[in-house]
Amino acid sequence: VVVAIGESLEEREGGKTNEVNERQLAPVLKSIKVEEWSKIVIAYEPVWAIGTGKVATPDQAEETQAAIRAYIAKAVSDEVAEKVRIQYGGSVTPENCAELISKPNIDGFLVGGASLKASFMDIILKSIPPTPLKKPTFVSVKTLNPGSRGVNFMVKCTKAAAPAEGTEGVFEAQVGDDTGVVTVSFRDKELCSVCTEGASIRIQNASVKMVKGYVRLSVDKWAAFKAADSPLDFEVKAKNDMSTTEYELVAS
Template sequence: MSRTPVIAGNWKMHLTKRKASALAREVAARQGEATGRRCILFPTFLHLDHVRRNLKGSSVVLGAQNCHEQKEGAFTGEVSAPMLRDMGAQVVLVGHSERRHVFGESDERIGAKLISVLRAKLEVMLCVGETLEEREAGRTFEVLERQAKMALAKVKPNMVERISIAYEPVWAIGTGRTATPDTAQEAHAELRRLVAGILGDSVAADMPLLYGGSVKPANATELMAQPDVDGLLVGGASLSVEQFGPILDAAPAS
């Protein structure tokens, strides 16, 4: 099954409006109107509109880093999926390790957020992954199974085409440590097996699975060569076109 490669940049809480706009223009120029690969950028909420304007004329997709699980209400400081859609976002990250471990988001809440994004007719990129302690205890697959099952439990058949999953081992995020290509492939193969058990074989065969965790130009091509690695979720290296450009090119534009 042929799956379109995806290269995504998560800008986290970085960049001023001016720098975000400039970087968006540079990435848009690098991507152009390519359709053989997808490029997604996840700026901060404040910069969504500025980045959107600077992506015009390119095939780069605008994404958001998080959302609240409710459509509206008395939730000071929060943003809902319908609001993000109104701002031009097409994809929303859910379950990033920093949301889980810094902000204490539970598997249950992440599942609720995922459904809220899909109900808003947006795409969702679900992040899953184990900590170093869990990995050293031999619990990687157990953790992936729990996170995937809790997040995907209420997904309906008409939603599945708008879901992708990013495997981000927590021990490799921002640490300089990267899962070897073999380790990434092993986890991705297990994820695909889990998705098949939850949503069916055909859904699993079509679902894009990304790797995230200290992705750099030096390891991008080898990671992308793995049969079950369909894309890369890039953190720090997405903050400059000098680094993000070569990573983007690890997925041929065709």
């Protein structure tokens, strides 16, 4: 359910915006049960901005919608006020939507005539907040097993990249950390210049590929294989070679 409220130009110029919005909201708030608030959207749509090309400035909209949220907190509860979506409506365009949506109390838009135009898609795309990037989680070489997928490592190269024996276009190198070493394989010849003996390397989104029962860390086109930002300070545990353990395929 969308509850639309808003003042006229005369009321805004008379400094009555908050008074008008509260008067319009009051009877509605009394009729909404606590469990129904998850289905409610409040839309602040100033009458003077509907289809006129006029629009509240981002600061004006933010100030008004913050006041609406504060009123809901007083009239209902802090919890409801915090969770309820309060949208802005009134001549929203691709040019002003990004700045409007950046305000903390503007949770989206109620779009009227602009929704019939091709540029409406621009409003949608510009209103989607960027997805925050997750920091990768790096694991140790000794945790590798035949089922390892999408794993990340910080390693040193202990054996430089060279063509893999008995293959065409495949290169292998040995990398490791302070828990063990593993043979890494790839097809991109340019990675050979990264994987020189002693080099510090960051590997992301790699997966294990079994070759004749032995573990190989596969770096395909979806994986990252780059020089580390700074030299790694650890001694590689070369005695624990994860690629020398033979695994037997067991039929299920």
